[in-house]
Amino acid sequence: GQNIDQPTEMTATEGAIVQINCTYQTSGFNGLFWYQQHAGEAPTFLSYNVLDGLEEKGRFSSFLSRSKGYSYLLLKELQMKDSASYLCAVRDLTTDSWGKLQFGAGTQVVVTP
Amino acid sequence: DADVTQTPRNRITKTGKRIMLECSQTKGHDRMYWYRQDPGLGLRLIYYSFDVKDINKGEISDGYSVSRQAQAKFSLSLESAIPNQTALYFCATAPGQGIRADTQYFGPGTRLTVL
Numbered sequence: 001g002q003n004i005d006q007p008t009e010m011t012a013t014e015g016a017i018v019q020i021n022c023t024y025q026t027s028g029f030n031g032l033f034w035y036q037q038h039a040g041e042a043p044t045f046l047s048y049n050v051l052d053g054l055e056e057k058g059r060f061s062s063f064l065s066r067s068k069g070y071s072y073l074l075l076k077e078l079q080m081k082d083s084a085s086y087l088c089a090v091r092d093l094t095t096d097s098w099g100k101l102q103f104g105a106g107t108q109v110v111v112t113p
Numbered sequence: 114d115a116d117v118t119q120t121p122r123n124r125i126t127k128t129g130k131r132i133m134l135e136c137s138q139t140k141g142h143d144r145m146y147w148y149r150q151d152p153g154l155g156l157r158l159i160y161y162s163f164d165v166k167d168i169n170k171g172e173i174s175d176g177y178s179v180s181r182q183a184q185a186k187f188s189l190s191l192e193s194a195i196p197n198q199t200a201l202y203f204c205a206t207a208p209g210q211g212i213r214a215d216t217q218y219f220g221p222g223t224r225l226t227v228l
Contacts, residue, residue, distance in 0.1 A: 042219035105155035
C-alpha cells in the first residue's frame with residue numbers, strides 16, 4: 001500500500017520562500033508529481049521527479065530523495081497568486097497501482113501581503 | 114479550447130435521481146480517470162479506463178458506474194444519487210506512453226449537490 005503525508009496548511013509572506021514537504025511509503029515507487037490547485041479549480045501539473053535531486057523550473061523547484069521517501073516543493077519569490085493547494089502524488093508500479101497515481105490530501109498555502 | 118472538458122459544470126439534484134457526468138478530451142490520450150474531491154480528503158479515484166474496452170474500479174466505486182464510449186469520451190453515472198455523493202468531480206487523462214505516461218491532466222470539474 002501507500003501512505004502519503006504532507007502538512008495541511010502553511011502561511012508565508014509575499015516575496016518569501018516556502019518549502020512544502022511530502023513523505024511517502026510505497027513498495028514500487030517510480031516517481032513523484034506535484035500539482036497546484038486553486039480553490040474550486042482543476043489540479044494543474046507542476047513537476048515530476050523520478051531520480052534523486054533537484055529540478056528547477058522558474059520560481060518553483062522540486063526535490064526528491066528516494067532513499068528517504070521524501071520530496072519537497074520549493075516556491076520562491078512568493079506571489080499572491082501562489083495561494084493554492086499543492087498536491088503531492090506518487091507513481092507506483094506494483095500490480096494494483098499500475099497506471100494510477102496516489103494523491104496526498106494537499107497542503108494549503110496562504111500568501112499574505 | 115480546453116483539452117479536457119466536463120459537462121455539466123454545476124448540477125443540483127434530488128436524492129434518488131439518476132445523474133450522468135460527461136468528460137471529453139482532445140489530447141488523444143488512452144487513459145481516463147474519474148475522481149471525487151471532498152474537503153480534507155483529497156482526490157479519491159472512482160473508476161479508470163486504459164482504453165475503450167478496459168474499465169476498472171477505483172477505491173470508491175460503490176454507487177457509481179462508467180461508460181467509455183470512445184477514446185475521447187468517458188462518462189460517470191450515479192444511478193440513484195444520495196446526499197453523501199455531494200462533491201467536486203474531476204475527470205483526468207494520461208498519455209499511457211512515453212516518459213510522461215502517467216502524468217494526469219484534469220478537466221475543470223463538476224460541482225454536484227444532492228439534496
